[in-house]
Amino acid sequence: MTTGYAALLRGINVGGHRRVPMAELREVLEGLGHGGVATYLQSGNAVFTSPRGDEDALARELERAIEERFGFAVDTLVRDAAYLRAVADGCPFPAAELEGRRLHVTFFSQQVTAERFAAVDRRAHSPEDFRLGDRALYLYAPDGLGRSKLADALARPTLTRGLVATTRNWNTVRKLVELTG
Secondary structure (H helix, E strand, O other): OOEEEEEEEOOOOEOOEOOOOHHHHHHHHHHOOOEEEEEEOOOOEEEEEEOOOOHHHHHHHHHHHHHHHHOOOOOEEEEEHHHHHHHHHOOOOOHHHOOHHHEEEEEEOOOOOHHHHOOOOOHHHOOOEEEEEOOEEEEEOOOOHHHOHHHHHHOOHHHHOOOOEEEEEHHHHHHHHHHHO
């Protein structure tokens, strides 16, 4: 039995740096023996199917293949369709009422606790807000991510130390659920 997965590549194709053409990323995934390969946007979202069920092993395998092909390391998270559906269903904000560019999910390589982010003063950033989920952080940024002071506070290296973290807007999250389902 095969499972649908999304590969979330961190920090590629930003400002012309660490360029990974999506056609070549699809070739890399197909070369690893995955089926149903597709990419979404140019920002490091790929979907595929695989009979192997270990997300971390799939991510490490893809990281090695990307480094081999492109000559630089790219942190990668792989998440299965059921997890992505649970993240979408578990959104603590009224996602159906919000523009997709106002709501974001930061995916983490491991579970995080509220204590990690306890020093972030939520009231100082209102109306922006965040909530934690399963290996995820939901961020409501009414003026968009690029203008979000809360996003900057949450991304401080002292808070994300030891984690791979990559953020997607709600439109992308919904599309990845659709493509992996």
